[in-house]
Amino acid sequence: MSFIRNASILGIAQVANILLALASRVVLSHSLGVANFGAFGAATNAMTVSSRTLSFGSASAAQYFASKVAAPRGTVIATSLGLAGIISLVAMAGQFVLVGPMQTAFFGQHPLGLQALLRMSWAMPFVVLAMNLGVMLIPFRRIREYGGLQVLSGGLFVFLCLGLLPFMAPLQAAVVAQITVWGATLGATLWFIRDDLRDLHWSGPLARQLLSFGFRSWPNGCLSIGIASFAVLFGARFMSPVELSVFVLAMNIVEGLFSPHVALGALVLSKQASEEEAAQPKVMRLLRTSLALFVGLFAAFALTGYWVIPFVFGPGFRPAYAVGLALFVTGASHAMLKTMGNAFAGMGRPGLTTVALAGEVVVLGCLLWTLGTTGLWGVVVASAVASIVGWGIALVQMRSLYRTSFTNLLFANQSDWRALRHPSTKLRKAA
Numbered sequence: 001m002s003f004i005r006n007a008s009i010l011g012i013a014q015v016a017n018i019l020l021a022l023a024s025r026v027v028l029s030h031s032l033g034v035a036n037f038g039a040f041g042a043a044t045n046a047m048t049v050s051s052r053t054l055s056f057g058s059a060s061a062a063q064y065f066a067s068k069v070a071a072p073r074g075t076v077i078a079t080s081l082g083l084a085g086i087i088s089l090v091a092m093a094g095q096f097v098l099v100g101p102m103q104t105a106f107f108g109q110h111p112l113g114l115q116a117l118l119r120m121s122w123a124m125p126f127v128v129l130a131m132n133l134g135v136m137l138i139p140f141r142r143i144r145e146y147g148g149l150q151v152l153s154g155g156l157f158v159f160l161c162l163g164l165l166p167f168m169a170p171l172q173a174a175v176v177a178q179i180t181v182w183g184a185t186l187g188a189t190l191w192f193i194r195d196d197l198r199d200l201h202w203s204g205p206l207a208r209q210l211l212s213f214g215f216r217s218w219p220n221g222c223l224s225i226g227i228a229s230f231a232v233l234f235g236a237r238f239m240s241p242v243e244l245s246v247f248v249l250a251m252n253i254v255e256g257l258f259s260p261h262v263a264l265g266a267l268v269l270s271k272q273a274s275e276e277e278a279a280q281p282k283v284m285r286l287l288r289t290s291l292a293l294f295v296g297l298f299a300a301f302a303l304t305g306y307w308v309i310p311f312v313f314g315p316g317f318r319p320a321y322a323v324g325l326a327l328f329v330t331g332a333s334h335a336m337l338k339t340m341g342n343a344f345a346g347m348g349r350p351g352l353t354t355v356a357l358a359g360e361v362v363v364l365g366c367l368l369w370t371l372g373t374t375g376l377w378g379v380v381v382a383s384a385v386a387s388i389v390g391w392g393i394a395l396v397q398m399r400s401l402y403r404t405s406f407t408n409l410l411f412a413n414q415s416d417w418r419a420l421r422h423p424s425t426k427l428r429k430a431a
Contacts, residue, residue, distance in 0.1 A: 062084070238368070287409050363382075
């Protein structure tokens with residue numbers, strides 16, 4: 001199956017996931033209200049950061065070696081699953097150790113968020129195991145199944161949350177629904193690879209390779225997924241509960257708009273790892289056309305968001321429109337950085353992305369401690385500026401590594417649009 005067709009499948013699955021995620025945010029915004037919506041968002045963001053940080057890059061390593069086809073699937077799965085099982089228990093223990101510092105640093109003004117986090121922390125093994133097994137579906141050419149996982153997570157959450165609301169408090173219902181989704185995602189992933197589970201075999205040398213690659217890509221794994229979450233967590237102390245809810249909703253909307261593109265990042269990693277230099281024109285084409293499409297996406301959001309957001313989520317969330325417009329640059333920068341970072345990882349050089357991500361984190365931290373004291377808009381500006389810095393660093397690295405021009409990375413041409421209209425057309429190598 002072609003790269004463009006695989007990308008289309010993931011894109012369609014992510015569009016469905018966006019609609020389901022939108023439905024879940026509607027349910028949460030009306031049931032939790034403006035004051036408590038942000039508490040649940042902060043808790044889920046904390047789980048995102050913790051799971052990526054405490055999994056030590058194991059998911060990226062699993063996908064990379066599954067893409068290389070250097071070992072039988074059963075060996076890759078067994079070795080990755082064994083390491084992930086140990087790591088998941090370490091991650092759960094680490095999460096509870098970090099609860100105290102998190103309360104002091106992030107949840108001082110949001111005690112309900114801390115309560116939600118404590119309940120979610122028991123599900124950390126589900127999160128880590130599902131993350132490690134799920135990414136292997138792509139190199140195993142189970143693209144439809146991988147897309148199905150995205151749809152499952154969004155749809156099941158809405159169904160469960162609506163079903164639980166009559167029987168328990170809204171925040172508790174949301175937490176139980178989220179934990180169930182994580183468990184169901186792991187179960188579905190195991191079902192999808194059930195045929196490969198018949199020939200499991202542990203490999204000591206492969207385990208050492210997985211650990212080595214995982215630690216090298218570890219900073220990228222925890223930072224690339226957690227950058228937006230860092231803005232929520234570190235910015236929470238500077239915002240009131242209502243401001244935090246507005247910021248979280250705006251960030252959720254922006255992330256939803258870019259989720260189809262971000263989902264392609266995992267596809268890029270496998271493509272780059274398996275095809276090496278032959279994948280470079282395809283990656284550059286994806287970068288060029290994405291930037292052009294983002295402009296249209298921004299225009300659509302700008303024209304409709306002012307009326308749609310308060311109508312769907314409630315009048316109390318109207319300020320999320322202006323915040324979302326400002327955070328659009330954050331979403332676009334992260335989407336592009338995700339694509340380039342996965343290309344670097346597919347080339348076996350995950351450390352390149354660390355420089356860009358570290359630059360973004362440093363700028364974000366400095367700006368939060370200066371601009372964050374002004375409240376919501378200080379956090380918004382800090383997030384936007386830091387994301388541009390991270391994207392710019394990665395763009396310079398990509399230009400050097402691919403030995404190409406900024407034009408070939410940024411501006412779409414007629415051949416790009418022809419390739420999208422006719423996926424079977426052969427890609428001409430970019431200059």
